[in-house]
Amino acid sequence: MKKLSNTGYKIVKSIHILSSSVWIGASLVGTFLLTVVLDKNNLREILSAIHYIDLLIIIPANCVTLITGIMFSKFTEWGFFKHRWIILKYVINIVPILFGGVLFAPSIIKMLSIVDKFAEAAALDSDFIMAKNIFTGSFVVMLLMLAGAVLLTNFKPKLIKNK
Numbered sequence: 001m002k003k004l005s006n007t008g009y010k011i012v013k014s015i016h017i018l019s020s021s022v023w024i025g026a027s028l029v030g031t032f033l034l035t036v037v038l039d040k041n042n043l044r045e046i047l048s049a050i051h052y053i054d055l056l057i058i059i060p061a062n063c064v065t066l067i068t069g070i071m072f073s074k075f076t077e078w079g080f081f082k083h084r085w086i087i088l089k090y091v092i093n094i095v096p097i098l099f100g101g102v103l104f105a106p107s108i109i110k111m112l113s114i115v116d117k118f119a120e121a122a123a124l125d126s127d128f129i130m131a132k133n134i135f136t137g138s139f140v141v142m143l144l145m146l147a148g149a150v151l152l153t154n155f156k157p158k159l160i161k162n163k
Contacts, residue, residue, distance in 0.1 A: 024150075
């Protein structure tokens with residue numbers, strides 16, 4: 001199997017670090033907007049901004065991080081299943097993709113539709129509050145998982161040894 005050259009390795013690593021940094025930064029911004037900035041006077045604007053951040057920044061950064069991770073596994077000595085910490089990083093990368101369509105997207109779309117229907121009063125609507133809590137919880141869980149991925153990368157723990 002062909003391996004990455006030293007320069008290729010550095011390029012892929014740089015793109016991987018950059019895309020994961022963008023993903024973490026955009027997630028922090030989204031969480032900040034949801035928990036600190038969002039109020040009844042700016043519901044439509046802030047939720048639209050968060051929706052665009054998700055579609056235009058978080059999802060592409062997640063995909064680039066996954067692609068570069070696959071390149072590391074395929075074209076370096078790290079492999080796909082050689083180390084359990086790598087498997088955990090794949091889980092951390094893929095879980096937001098899977099749950100994004102199940103929890104994340106429906107929550108923001110529901111919140112925006114409630115805002116369209118009730119305007120400022122949407123902030124008091126029980127369905128809006130539930131969708132906001134799911135959405136905010138998703139952001140927080142994603143941030144914790146991303147922090148875990150950074151720790152896994154830096155510490156490369158010896159989890160239960162593969163046979």
